[in-house]
Amino acid sequence: MYSYKQGIIMSVTGLLIFFAFCQHKVSDSLNRSTQSGEIFNQNILPADYNLNEYLPHLKNKRVGVVVHPCSVVKDKFLVDTLLVLGVNVQTIFAPEHGFRGIADAGELINNEVDSKTGIKIISLYGKNKKPTGEQLKDLDVILFDLQDVGARFYTYLSSLHYVMEACNENNKKLIVLDRPNPNGHFVDGPVLEDDCKSFIGIHPIPVVHGMTLGELALMIKGEGWIKNSSALDLQIIHCNNYKHSSRYILPVKPSPNLPNxxxxxxxxxxxxxxxxxxxxxxxxxxxxxxxxxxxxxxxxxxxxxxxxxxxxxxxxxxxxxxxxxxxxxxxxxxxxxxxxxxxxxxxxxxxxxxxxxxxxxxxxxxxxxxxxFFKEQIQSGMNEFQIKESWKEKLNQFKILRKKYLLYD
Structure with a gap:
């Protein structure tokens, strides 16, 4: 019987052969078409496939990773891939729903040890939304790889914000492995007002922002939404062949209640x-x-x-x-x-x-x-057109700002 490590070595060996054979292509099973002939997932690869771009920055470093079930390269967990390639992964930081992605929305997640790898898992949900200096002191670089779905209240964006803050405050390099946004083809909704900030909305952006987390990381830094943002050592690894108009179907569900x-x-x-x-x-x-x-x-x-x-x-x-x-x-x-x-x-x-x-x-x-005022708008009998007109001006201002930080067409 193969050991866990032997199985992973064989899997990653196959993965590396896959890279050599088709470095910037996905398997045919991911290239599908609709009845109207629209092609989706055509050659689109999340940034974690671009190992040659970020592995050199992890060599001889003590690495922390912010990951969840979507953090896979082909069909293998990113953590497993990194370990077999000799990366010194010391800590796994888990967002809402946990490392394995089975926790309820809003459910408290406790710190634990991953049973397969023995690596400690630190929850970034509940009271500890932001990595502490103590949790980061023995790390050199943080690798962030979460799959967003393009809505402001999806909490992985807030997790990114707090990881950026923590890395900046503790002089740690942050590498964001970007991923396609399945709702990246439009921008809509009211821009967040200051008096409604919370963990489900930190930034002055609309409900649907039409950006990837990599682009939003650049916006957070560029707009100074964290203190002393210019000092943050931030690197974004780009997706391959992604456009905001792309139709991209997630191969792994990003959370328990988004199954398809x-x-x-x-x-x-x-x-x-x-x-x-x-x-x-x-x-x-x-x-x-x-x-x-x-x-x-x-x-x-x-x-x-x-x-x-x-x-x-x-x-x-x-x-x-x-x-x-x-x-x-x-x-x-x-x-x-x-x-x-x-x-x-x-x-x-x-x-x-x-x-x-x-x-x-x-x-x-x-x-x-x-x-x-949205609640009062509904209670007063306003229709959809009237409600949307009330947020149009700030939404248009955001669309102009957004263009500064786009990495993809």
Whole structure:
């Protein structure tokens, strides 16, 4: 029987042969086409495939990595690949959902030791969102490789911000392995107001920013959104053959409740319902693809949220909800008509009878949308066009700023 290390050596040997054979191409299984003939994932490679660009910076260094299940090279964990190539990985920093990606949204993650490699894992979620000086003192360089989905409230961007701060404060080099943004083809939503900053929104950017984490890292540094930002030793390793217009399907789900392409495309719009009493399908097989409530009168589907891995205590647990299914939404249509779709939250508000209880009492909707007037706009009966007009000016200003930091067409 092969040992764990022997198995990884054989796998990485095959991986290196793969690089030599087709250095900048993906396997045919990733090159697919839609009925309309659109090609996606065509030759698009995340930056972690470009080993020759970042391995020299890790040689003879003590390395910390910020990774999760999407941090793979071909089909092998980046950590395993680095270890076999002789990189001295000493610490794994894990974001929301954990290193293996099975924790619920918002679930407390404890520090532990990886059972396969023996490397210590430090959680960057909960009370310890930012690496401490003590946690960084025995490291020389941090390698950051997280897969974002293009929404401001997806917390991996906030993790990037705090890692940048920590590296700057402790004089550590930061290398960001960039990844394609599956929602990178549009920009929409209100720009975050200062009085709504939180871990699900730190920066003055719209809900859908249309940038990769590498580009956002450059923006955070360039705009001085961390103290003494010019001193940060930051290096971005680019994706290969990616454009913002590219259709890119993630080979690994980025978090437990984003299981497929439709859920990821719908996520920025459907996630606004997290600030309400409406279920968006957590605890079902179709999170972010259905929404509803037991009180709805009009509906086209029913579902019952259950306690399952990745959603142990979903809203409306064990209650049959009546609502609407987006499971068969056209991906081509979603991409050809991009934008933050407010119809789902407006429709839910209309369907829900107890208007005073629709929004959660903790005002979570303010943190999600990024301002304190969106709720009042809905309650006053404003339509989608009127609401979007109210954020248009700042959104256009962001689009101009965004151009300074784009790495891809």
């Amino acid at each position: 392409e439709i859920s990821i495309l719908l996520y920025p719009s459907i996630c606004l319902l997290e600030g309400t009493c409406i279920s968006l399908g957590r605890g079902t097989e179709s999170p972010f693809q259905i929404y509803g409530h037991p009180s709805f009168v009009n509906y086209d589907t029913t579902f019952t949220p259950l306690s399952i891995p990745g959603a142990k205590t979903p809203p409306l647990l064990n209650q049959m909800c009546k609502g609407y299914s987006l499971r068969n939404a056209s991906i081509d249509s979603l991409r050809k008509n991009p934008g933050l779709n407010l119809a789902h939250i407006l429709n839910s508000y209309k369907e829900y009878k107890g208007k005073e209880d629709f929004f959660l009492k903790n005002n979570f909707i303010d943190l999600l949308i990024g301002n304190k």
